[in-house]
Amino acid sequence: MTATAPTSDGLTADRPPSARPPVPGKTRRIMERREARIGLLFALPAFALFLLFRFGPAIAGVALSFFDYTIGVGAEWTGVENFRRMVDDPVFWSALRVTVVMSVLIVPVSLAISTFMALMVRRSFRGSGFYRSVFFLPVVTSLVLAATVFTWVFSSNGPWSKLMGTLGFSTDSWLGSTVLVLPALAMVAIWSRFGYGMLILLARMQDLPRELEEAASIDGAGAWKRFWHIIAPQLKPTLFFLAVIETTASFQIFDLVYVMTAGGPARASYNLVFYIYDQGFKYFDLGYASALGVALFAVTLVVAVIQRYLIGRDK
């Protein structure tokens, strides 16, 4: 009953295949065929679902972008018409701009906060576990739920507007401003995600050797110098991984926009994913929506390559 991890006694586990009892050729072939059949049977249910709902749709998604397709009406091959339309579509360019701006607002700040918080809690001290748990809680919380609360936080008589008023700024809701709506959404996105980056970085930091840092400290290097010259370089691969993950996630923000702004005001928070949703499930223009999906995929790939170049390159 108890699930103890198998502690392989090195003797049997490392026995070379030749040391097994000899099996007659014919019996072995039968056994191998039986093994193959069983392997196939075990893998098949998952693989069938996978073909049906991932592999097939991925190919169909790209293919559909070359069609004019409406449910119930049918499909018509239109070549690159959808993409030509996209190039001339001001809404597409505005949605792309919103997507990129949101990502630029979110990713660097989120990574900075994650790193800072990871540095703060990386040593064990009284309460460090409590803080880690608190900072991770938003990560497991539904974005829809977060969005309902933050809509109130940013409303014109909510705490954020009151705070702005106290600081001498306008108390108008940020969600109603074409300029401030994206920073407001970015703050919610960062709130919901920084704990993820923090834990990933924390795991990496705990694997770093302490000796370098201690030596630097004895030589009189301050906290900032120790971070910048010793810790940060060793975190580079992890930061790259996080940058890609966070960028992808920020490109796909949907729940927050749907609940908090519905893309407004005046399309100021109308991002690509929201445009795909509108085209696909409000106007049922599924061909064009697929083309927009392909565009989003392309943008994600291009940005990942650029990040690879920027972060991966040596000074």
Place this chain on the structure above:
Amino acid sequence: MTAVDPTTTGRVLEGAAMPVRPAPARRRRGRSGANDLTVRGKVVRYLVLSLAAVVTIFPFYAMVVLSLKPAAAIDFPASLLPTNLTTEAYDRVLGAGNIGTWLVNTLVYSLVSVVAVLLLASMAGYAFAKKRFPGREAMFWSFLAMVMVPYHVTLIPTFILIAQAGGLDTYWGLILPTLANAQAVFLMRQFILDLPDELFEAAKLDGASEWRIFVRIVLPLCKPILATLGTFVFLWHWNDFLWPLIIGQGTDHWTLTVGIASLQQQDVPLNMVLAGATISFVPIFASYLVAQRYFVEGVTSSGIKG
């Protein structure tokens, strides 16, 4: 995309579970600096962390307190004091009927998916890790390659497929496409790969059937990874929004996330919206308190949340 070793993040959590961890013996105490903060440093650290913790927790606190206020009393900051509490909003939101249905739908969506994904992924993971069969490599690599393709490319064809098959407003239409989980298969395969073959071969020599070996030997050994994966799949489905939104057309077929989003968009009083949000949050929060380690491992080893 899994660049993180779940066991590493698990260790981080060990720290979280036991706030005061004894210092490892190898930790040499320098003068000050790298290891030990000055008293002033410690005070600053506590201040900064506490401020960050307050900012992080504030939305949760506001959600719960405001949901317990009468509809008229939602004016900041007086409304945030935990006085004058009433369950009026809960009575009204539960009385309005739909939220019970949404809760049931969410439970079905999450629980059925967890069981099905765990079964399918562990079977496939076992086959990929321990069996030789024609097409194994091709299958496995096609699984891996698809992890890279974003959700929104497959969303529309999947919707068309389900709509044409009559799956809108049904449980199977909601659940079935989400069972195709390449990351789950990958995680299971990696875990089972490390189990020694001798465990299975001994049982086979005793004449046990393959299914019996799978159920009696493989699955029990996989308990840790099943718990991690199961928590993640549960969380993902519980919080999922876009797919239930487009599959559930009538209000009876919504999940909690879709229902709460619709409450927010109608002119429902804030305390009722937040009561709904609190109802959807409590199960997750309770599980997080009990099984935090699995939440952390699940999320950090599986990457992106939707």
